[in-house]
Amino acid sequence: MPFIRLLLLAVPFIELAGLIILGQAIGVGLTLLWVLGTIVLGILVIKSQGWVMVQRLQAQMSQTGSPLIVLKSGMWGVLAGVLLVIPGVLTDAAALVCLVLAWRHRGQPLPGEPGGPKAWTRDGHTVIEGEWKPGDEAAPQRDKHIDQQ
Numbered sequence: 001m002p003f004i005r006l007l008l009l010a011v012p013f014i015e016l017a018g019l020i021i022l023g024q025a026i027g028v029g030l031t032l033l034w035v036l037g038t039i040v041l042g043i044l045v046i047k048s049q050g051w052v053m054v055q056r057l058q059a060q061m062s063q064t065g066s067p068l069i070v071l072k073s074g075m076w077g078v079l080a081g082v083l084l085v086i087p088g089v090l091t092d093a094a095a096l097v098c099l100v101l102a103w104r105h106r107g108q109p110l111p112g113e114p115g116g117p118k119a120w121t122r123d124g125h126t127v128i129e130g131e132w133k134p135g136d137e138a139a140p141q142r143d144k145h146i147d148q149q
Helices: 002-026 028-062 068-085 089-105
Strands: 119-122 125-128
Touching (some): 002 089, 028 068, 028 089, 068 089
Antiparallel strands (some): 119 125
């Protein structure tokens, strides 16, 4: 826990050092333009992700589906927007990672939902359908095999 506190205290100094280095490399004017541009972009991402998430949540709930995947994707998008609003090079790089994760998780069905892997419960265990590829693993024993009924 003390490491996390020290890391949170160090982030503003790391961001400041990154902006100073960026300012020396490309100039003060372009660095200020970079900071203002990412702030505006962050606000736009938050606004768009918020509306998209609300619309997708409404559609998902009207189909009595699980809102988890919509929330997961929307969370990454909103977090990316918040990170873009915070001035700094490190947070901008983290925002890019969050945007990629939001795009990757967009629209993936959960197990048990239409289009997703099938899921069922047997003997108190939840089984999620998956793919098996032959490899180094031994073939499953017949007495441990679960058949769908």
